[in-house]
Amino acid sequence: MDDADRAARVRLLLPTRIKIQPWTQPVSFNGQRDADGLEVLLAAYDCLGEETKAVGTLHFELYTRRPASADRFEKRLAFWPVELDSKEALARYWDRSVRFYRFPLRLEQGALPPGRYILTAQLQTLSPERLTDEYEFTYEAGTAVPASTKRQ
DSSP states (O other): OOHHHHHHHHHHHSOSEEEEOTTOEEEESSSSSSOOEEEEEEEEEOTTSOEEOOOEEEEEEEEEEOTTOSOOEEEEEEEEEEEEOSHHHHHHHEETTTTEEEEEEEOTTSSOOSEEEEEEEEEEOSSSOEEEEEEEEEEOTTOOEEOOOTTO
16 A cells, blocks of 8 residues: 555545534633633534544634624634644543533633624644634623533
8 A cells, every 4th residue: 555545544534524513602611600711512524424533733713703794803802722632632622422522712811792703613634624614603791601510
């Protein structure tokens, strides 16, 4: 088997798509009613469309949503790099019950102001392609749910 055949076979195991799940939401890590972070559920899918695990570097970015504009991205509020590069990292973020990754992302600036937001995710795996997804949501003050107690 030559290198091209090996690479083609490895690509069969790698994710070909990521999707931020609709259960992603603003949460309270400090137990208050105002959000001070996000709990992001992210799925990775293989070439057959099945949920799979991923290895690589994830970048999450949170932006305010610009109203009534073709350029939806306004101000970047947060950037979170996450390395999925070890058995421990996979175990920390993988939620076996739903077969998605669960990322607790805290905001450095404190509480999330009410508004409309865009969360982006970008995954760089072993392949040259970067996988991306976006998720838009609205947050109203005082509506945060408690953060999951899983793996925090």
